[in-house]
Amino acid sequence: MGKRIGIENSLAAAEAIMMANVDVVAAYPITPQTHIVEHLSELVADGELDAEFIPVESEHAAMSVCCGSSAVGARTFTCTSSQGLALMNEIVFIAPSLRLPIVMILANRSMSGPLSIWNDHTDVMSIRDCGWIQVFTENGQEIFDHVMFAFRVAEDPKISLPLIVNVDGFTLTHVIEPIEYWDQETVTKYLPDFKPVNVLDPDHPVTMGAFGMPSIFTEAKKSQDQALINSKPGIVQAWEEMGKLTGRHYRPVETNCAEDAETVFLTMGSFGETVSIAVDELRKQGKPVGQIKIRLWRPFPFEEFRQAVQGVKKIIIVDRAISYGGPGGPVAGEIRSLLYGEDNMPVITNFLCGLAGRDVTPEDYIAMYEKSEAMKGIVREEDYIFYGVRE
Amino acid sequence: MVKSEEELSWKDLGVGCVVNEPGNASQYKTGDWRSIRPVWDKEKCIRCGVCYLFCPDMAIGKTGEGYFETDLYYCKGCGICVQECITGCIKMVEEEE
Amino acid sequence: MIEVRFHGRGGQGAVTSAELLASAAINEGKYAQAFPSFGPERRGAPVIAFCRIDDKPIRIRTNIYHPDLVLVLDPSILRIVNVSNGLKEDGILITNTRYSGEEIRKELGIKHTLATVNATLIATEEMGLPITNTTMLGSLLKARNILPADSLIGPLNKRFGRIAQKNINAFQRAYKETDILI
Numbered sequence: 001m002g003k004r005i006g007i008e009n010s011l012a013a014a015e016a017i018m019m020a021n022v023d024v025v026a027a028y029p030i031t032p033q034t035h036i037v038e039h040l041s042e043l044v045a046d047g048e049l050d051a052e053f054i055p056v057e058s059e060h061a062a063m064s065v066c067c068g069s070s071a072v073g074a075r076t077f078t079c080t081s082s083q084g085l086a087l088m089n090e091i092v093f094i095a096p097s098l099r100l101p102i103v104m105i106l107a108n109r110s111m112s113g114p115l116s117i118w119n120d121h122t123d124v125m126s127i128r129d130c131g132w133i134q135v136f137t138e139n140g141q142e143i144f145d146h147v148m149f150a151f152r153v154a155e156d157p158k159i160s161l162p163l164i165v166n167v168d169g170f171t172l173t174h175v176i177e178p179i180e181y182w183d184q185e186t187v188t189k190y191l192p193d194f195k196p197v198n199v200l201d202p203d204h205p206v207t208m209g210a211f212g213m214p215s216i217f218t219e220a221k222k223s224q225d226q227a228l229i230n231s232k233p234g235i236v237q238a239w240e241e242m243g244k245l246t247g248r249h250y251r252p253v254e255t256n257c258a259e260d261a262e263t264v265f266l267t268m269g270s271f272g273e274t275v276s277i278a279v280d281e282l283r284k285q286g287k288p289v290g291q292i293k294i295r296l297w298r299p300f301p302f303e304e305f306r307q308a309v310q311g312v313k314k315i316i317i318v319d320r321a322i323s324y325g326g327p328g329g330p331v332a333g334e335i336r337s338l339l340y341g342e343d344n345m346p347v348i349t350n351f352l353c354g355l356a357g358r359d360v361t362p363e364d365y366i367a368m369y370e371k372s373e374a375m376k377g378i379v380r381e382e383d384y385i386f387y388g389v390r391e
Numbered sequence: 392m393v394k395s396e397e398e399l400s401w402k403d404l405g406v407g408c409v410v411n412e413p414g415n416a417s418q419y420k421t422g423d424w425r426s427i428r429p430v431w432d433k434e435k436c437i438r439c440g441v442c443y444l445f446c447p448d449m450a451i452g453k454t455g456e457g458y459f460e461t462d463l464y465y466c467k468g469c470g471i472c473v474q475e476c477i478t479g480c481i482k483m484v485e486e487e488e
Numbered sequence: 489m490i491e492v493r494f495h496g497r498g499g500q501g502a503v504t505s506a507e508l509l510a511s512a513a514i515n516e517g518k519y520a521q522a523f524p525s526f527g528p529e530r531r532g533a534p535v536i537a538f539c540r541i542d543d544k545p546i547r548i549r550t551n552i553y554h555p556d557l558v559l560v561l562d563p564s565i566l567r568i569v570n571v572s573n574g575l576k577e578d579g580i581l582i583t584n585t586r587y588s589g590e591e592i593r594k595e596l597g598i599k600h601t602l603a604t605v606n607a608t609l610i611a612t613e614e615m616g617l618p619i620t621n622t623t624m625l626g627s628l629l630k631a632r633n634i635l636p637a638d639s640l641i642g643p644l645n646k647r648f649g650r651i652a653q654k655n656i657n658a659f660q661r662a663y664k665e666t667d668i669l670i
Contacts (some may be wrong), residue, residue: 006514008507032526099407118526160406170526171549176507177521178514198409207410215396220408222401273547357526361550 001246002181009140010035010173012181013105016147018049019187023074023194026054026065030084031117032169033107037079059084063091063102070100070162071208073196075151078102081169082109082123089127095162096131097224098208099197101154102162103147104132108269108320109169110356118357119169121269121320124297125330131224133163133231134297136268140177143167145248148182152191153238159231160197166297168270170357186245228299235296252301253308254293257283261290263314263372265365268294268331271318271354278365289369294331302338309339309346316372317350318360319384328384349375353387364388421448425468427483429461435480442472442481489542490634491552495571496561499531501621504647505561506537509625511643512635513541521546534569541634559628560584561620563608572598582631582666584608584620589669603631605666607658614658615651622648622655626662637663 007015014036017025025044027037043049052069056062062078070076080088085106095102111122124134133153137143146165154163167173182190198206212220236252243249256276258264265275272293282289292308292315294301309315319329327333332350339345349372354360368387394403405411429442442459443451450465451472461472473481492509496502503524510522521540538552554574560566560583572581581600584607585592592602605627607620614623622644629637640659645652 004514006511006520031528097407098409117528170523174526175521175523175549176510177546178519197406198411205413207413208407210408210410212408213396216399216404219399219401219404223404223408226401227406270549274549276547359550361553362548 001186002183004178004180006176006178007140008035008174008176009143009167009179010107011039012140012179013143013147013167014039014043015181016144017077018043018051019182019184020147020151020191021075021187022049022051022077022151024052024054024066024069024076025078026056026062026069026076027078027080028056028059028062028084030059030081032109032119032173033079033081033084033105035173036105036107040077059088060091063088063095066102066104067091067095067098067100068200070095070102070196071098071198071200073194073199075155075194076100076102077104079105079107081107082111082117085123085127086111092127092130092132094209096228097220099160099224099227100162101151101160101194101196103150103154103165104162105143105147105165105167107167107169107173116356117169119171120355120357121166121330122322122355124164124166125321125323128298128330131161131228132298133159133161133228133235134166135163136166136293136295136297137168137172138270138272138293140172140175140179141248142250143172144179144181145242145246145250148187148190149238149242149250151194153231153235155192155194155196156231156234156238157195157197159227159234161227161231166269171270180246182246190241190245232296232299232301235299250295251304252294252296253304254295255308256291256293258290258292258308258312260288261312262288263316263369264289264309264312265291265369266294266315266317266331266335267291268297269320271320271360274360274362275318275365278362278369281362281366282369287369300334300338305335305338306342311344312346314347314349314372316368317348318354318365318368319350319352320354322352322355332384350384351387352384358388360387420464421467422462422464425463425466426486427468427470428463428466428486429468429470429472429481430484431459432480432482433458435478437478437480439477441475441477445471445475447471489540489546490557490632491555492539492541492557492559492628493552493555494537494539494559494561495565495569496535496537496621497531497565498529498533498535500561501619502535502537502561505559505621505625506539508622508640508643508647509539509628509635510541511646512639515642516635516639518543518635519546521549525551534565555579557582557628557632557634559624561607561624566592566596572596572600575600580631580668582624582627584624584627589667593669601631602669603627603666604669605662607662610658610661610665614661615654623658623662626659626664627666630663630666631668 044053239250317332328350506522510520513520582603589602607623
């Protein structure tokens with residue numbers, strides 16, 4: 001392994017992308033993703049990274065360029081956040097339907113309004129069903145590792161799908177912490193050259209993005225859905241191989257003290273680390289509490305999730321986005337649905353918190369635990385709770 | 392195409408539904424969209440080729456004698472050739488005739 | 489774990505100061521975290537930044553509410569922000585000021601241990617600019633020996649290149665000239 005350095009996570013991410021030998025970067029700067037894109041453009045301008053940096057006029061153009069460059073067989077990266085993702089939205093759905101293995105870091109941020117630049121998961125939930133592989137990271141090291149993982153998985157010829165690495169805006173993007181870099185040799189070993197399944201090449205013409213009549217559209221979508229579902233073994237394998245190379249072991253669903261837990265917290269992203277402190281504290285008090293973290297959000301790891309909640313009586317789901325007028329936060333909605341009809345179905349309490357960067361401390365999680373313990377059974381009117389909202 | 396679209400199962404579709412058989416649009420029969428077809432009057436035709444230039448489907452071609460005619464596999468019967476013809480030598484006739 | 493809160497004004501380098509401290513700790517083999525109080529950058533507005541240092545991996549990702557050390561880069565902040573808010577009882581308030589610790593204690597009624605240094609003067613004399621972020625790090629390490637003083641030399645050189653030596657001089661002078669009032 002390479003050197004251990006103290007660096008801002010965004011800069012480390014950009015350098016990981018450089019080490020992954022990216023060919024094309026097309027991105028438009030937006031807070032809190034900016035430092036990643038700025039540093040990539042610096043690396044290209046300074047001649048350290050031999051890639052095309054395409055300064056596009058909008059995120060819509062960024063993703064369009066990415067589709068084009070990926071289609072001709074170039075290793076392609078982009079990066080956005082919130083409103084940028086919203087502007088990009090139209091093309092975000094096209095990339096997976098064309099099976100273009102673009103890698104995107106999404107610096108998670110709330111969607112306006114009120115105008116806000118701070119971190120939550122509203123942006124990623126707005127494209128929950130876009131068809132990309134989606135993973136979450138908890139710290140700088142995980143971001144660095146998942147850049148390598150992202151290219152390897154997306155470009156795996158058995159997968160060939162775009163991939164989003166979710167990185168909490170500010171909470172992760174603007175933090176300096178120690179990161180163990182990979183050495184170039186390890187990167188090369190882990191990440192083979194990009195050999196695209198389909199290539200746009202004038203000498204061997206093909207049509208990409210043909211229209212689909214109602215008579216074929218359903219089949220096209222089934223084939224796309226199946227491709228995403230089938231990507232899971234390759235994803236797991238990529239994590240296992242990384243574990244062998246780095247000693248850091250990632251899984252679709254990760255647990256902490258969950259084996260004998262009666263109540264578990266469920267989080268995605270950087271909140272998991274802070275929750276672990278609350279879990280330690282509650283364990284000290286003799287409470288049978290654990291935690292579950294969803295690392296792989298799409299394709300959803302059903303089997304691993306059901307395994308992780310075996311014997312659990314209550315799940316406290318921490319949602320960081322709102323489904324207005326819906327059945328709770330988007331994560332809770334899904335978990336309820338996937339556990340429906342299971343024997344010994346756990347009770348689910350759902351807290352919406354950490355919206356637009358509001359701090360959630362270990363004490364807050366302990367308070368959520370206590371509130372949830374006081375709730376008996378399924379309380380319909382409290383299907384979801386805005387934690388800490390001023391009444 | 393090996394199978395018509397209606398016969399394809401999702402498993403028959405390639406990665407990204409890429410069409411890797413270039414130029415297969417030529418297999419698409421647009422001729423059956425037509426209810427009227429163009430007919431040339433060789434007496435009036437000056438073989439200028441304006442009909443050939445304007446045909447949006449590139450269905451019109453030149454015969455050995457230098458006159459023009461349409462390929463009925465593709466001709467949709469739009470009548471643009473009639474509109475553009477300088478001498479008025481093209482007439483649309485009902486398919487049923 | 490040592491938690492440090494930095495107070496400054498936008499543009500004075502409070503965030504850089506937190507970054508340099510974290511980098512030095514990481515170079516020493518420790519774990520550290522530095523981050524700004526997230527938000528739009530506004531030159532001149534009172535801002536805060538944070539740094540955590542520990543011997544084991546740091547898992548918490550919240551703001552710092554009960555710091556061990558508070559570092560004030562700009563003396564004018566003392567009168568508009570409650571800088572000792574949440575400071576642990578045995579914590580230290582380290583501030584740039586031309587007044588003595590006794591005078592600050594009397595004026596602001598701060599009960600904590602005080603470390604004072606005229607960083608504006610030092611920075612102006614050593615660097616020709618009243619930017620005190622690197623100067624105040626000298627004072628911080630004097631007030632509590634969380635890292636060896638020379639651990640900052642590497643990060644300062646890396647960050648400032650040609651003008652690093654001036655920053656190092658200011659840093660070292662502040663280390664010598666800081667007064668501690670228990």
